Amino acid sequence: MFHSQMAPWVPTFIQSCKNNELQPFTPLQFATIDNAANLPRVRTVVFRDFLFHDKKTNVLTFNSDLRSGKIDESFPQEKDHTTTFETCVYFPQTWEQYRFSGQCFVISNKSKEHVPKELLTKYKILSPKVTNNEEAGEYVHDEEEDFCCVPDDEDWDNEVIRQWSSLSRSSKSLYRKPAPGSPLTKETSKALDKIQRGVDGAKEDAGLENFGIVCLCIDTVDYLNLKDGRGGERWIYRRSTEQDGTGLETWDEQEVCP
Secondary structure, three states: OOOOOOOOOHHHHHHHHHHOOOOOOEEEEEEEEEOOOOEEEEEEEEEEEEHHHOHHHOEEEEEEEOOOHHHHHHOOOOOOOEEEEEEEEEEOOOOEEEEEEEEEEEEOOOOHHHOOHHHHHHOOOOOHHHHHHHHOOOOOOOOOOOOOOOOOHHHHHHHHHHHHHOOOHHHHHHHHOOOOOOOOOHHHHHHHHHHHHOOOOOOOOOOHHHEEEEEEEEEEEEEEEOOOOOOOEEEEEEEOOOOOOOOOOOEEEEEEOO
């Protein structure tokens, strides 16, 4: 059987987000290696949701302009459109820090065909159609059909539209601005001004072709809580590569000195 299961760090992370509700959003520091220059790159991004709005995927997501440097520098322009990453989030109200590391990929209206199915099966990422049936007790999977339950083009299309639709009009307008990092000229300055004032004449969905979702598949979580009564607590969660015979994803948990 091929199952998805919520990782043990997910409920703690969700609670941390709720306990820091004074923050209007949850910022992440996203780090990768520039493939061309072989240099480290780090940027601040915003956690948007779990993939498919399903916590059991254990996949964190953030949005990005496909024309931005983080895409060109971090993701190889070839069939296996993936890269390794580390991201860090700090919650100031509760003095908690999470460091996530693993592999990530990008989905969009352009690049969904670049998601390797081997990666999806490795991280037990199931099609929402499958998980909905599984929850209803209707799903039966043949162990030999390795790829029958991974997301298909329709699933990726729906997820892109779901996350795009959740954005404000102002956020959507960012994706129809001149390409990030392009020279500021008289023409681009005029275009930026029109978009800022909402008089550029474009429809609200203009810019969707530049919209991408970066999906973070987690291998390791380093959780630190400095407000714990013992002077702090720290847990390391590692995704296990060994299968337990049930098809369920397994995690090793270890408490260490903070």
